[in-house]
Amino acid sequence: ISIPGPSCPAITRSATSAWSSRSPLRWSTRHVFGVLATFGVLLVVSQVIFGGIFPHITRSYSLPFLAIPILVWIGLRFRQRESATAMFLMSAIAVTSVVRGAGPFVNASPHQSLISLQAFLGVVSVIAMIIAAEISERRSAEQRLDAQQATARILGETTSVQVAIPLILATICEKLCWDIGAFWSIDAKSDRTQCTEIWVSPPIAPAANEFIAATRSMHFSRGVGLPGRAWQSGHVEWIDHVVTDHNFPRGP
Numbered sequence: 083i084s085i086p087g088p089s090c091p092a093i094t095r096s097a098t099s100a101w102s103s104r105s106p107l108r109w110s111t112r113h114v115f116g117v118l119a120t121f122g123v124l125l126v127v128s129q130v131i132f133g134g135i136f137p138h139i140t141r142s143y144s145l146p147f148l149a150i151p152i153l154v155w156i157g158l159r160f161r162q163r164e165s166a167t168a169m170f171l172m173s174a175i176a177v178t179s180v181v182r183g184a185g186p187f188v189n190a191s192p193h194q195s196l197i198s199l200q201a202f203l204g205v206v207s208v209i210a211m212i213i214a215a216e217i218s219e220r221r222s223a224e225q226r227l228d229a230q231q232a233t234a235r236i237l238g239e240t241t242s243v244q245v246a247i248p249l250i251l252a253t254i255c256e257k258l259c260w261d262i263g264a265f266w267s268i269d270a271k272s273d274r275t276q277c278t279e280i281w282v283s284p285p286i287a288p289a290a291n292e293f294i295a296a297t298r299s300m301h302f303s304r305g306v307g308l309p310g311r312a313w314q315s316g317h318v319e320w321i322d323h324v325v326t327d328h329n330f331p332r333g334p
Contacts, residue, residue: 157213
């Protein structure tokens with residue numbers, strides 16, 4: 083099904099981009115039930131609004147705005163991934179219903195109906211995604227601030243760097259939801275970096291044994307590998323795709 087204009091392709095791209103994100107899913111049982119319950123309500127409301135279940139009330143243009151509170155709640159309660167998925171599901175139901183000739187946006191011709199629906203979906207999707215992006219950014223900022231405060235607390239309570247480093251490494255990884263974290267120091271004799279401390283999330287520890295062994299055994303010169311890059315530049319370094327990066331010796 084194709085709608086003239088950019089709204090639905092944009093919604094599809096948003097959902098695809100959100101789920102292709104490298105951030106891992108860390109859902110508790112309570113979170114899973116919350117997502118399922120919220121999306122269940124959204125599907126029911128979408129069917130009532132667009133599906134033509136109640137033909138005598140679905141001709142009202144005010145009815146579709148009942149979906150906005152649910153989308154706003156999803157943006158506030160969850161993340162961009164869930165918000166994009168909610169918009170995609172609601173859009174799919176709305177477009178299918180319009181093509182079948184049901185719902186409040188049905189006009190004299192299919193083309194006019196789809197244009198009206200597109201305008202509504204465009205406005206609602208922008209509202210939902212802006213709210214989700216703002217809340218996600220705020221949560222990330224709170225995460226980083228929490229990690230900084232925890233690190234400062236450890237530095238104030240410990241008596242030596244050797245004691246502080248493992249605690250700081252574990253705290254940063256847990257607060258920022260990292261699976262693996264390593265501390266690299268510079269060996270003055272060999273003038274190379276070496277891994278002196280490593281932390282691994284318990285659930286992935288068995289699967290990460292090979293990578294951990296490679297991390298502990300390797301030493302990097304200035305500019306080689308991720309530790310060598312950070313050493314050379316003196317700044318934070320980041321690799322988007324370690325599998326395809328030409329300067330990541332620990333890659334497969």
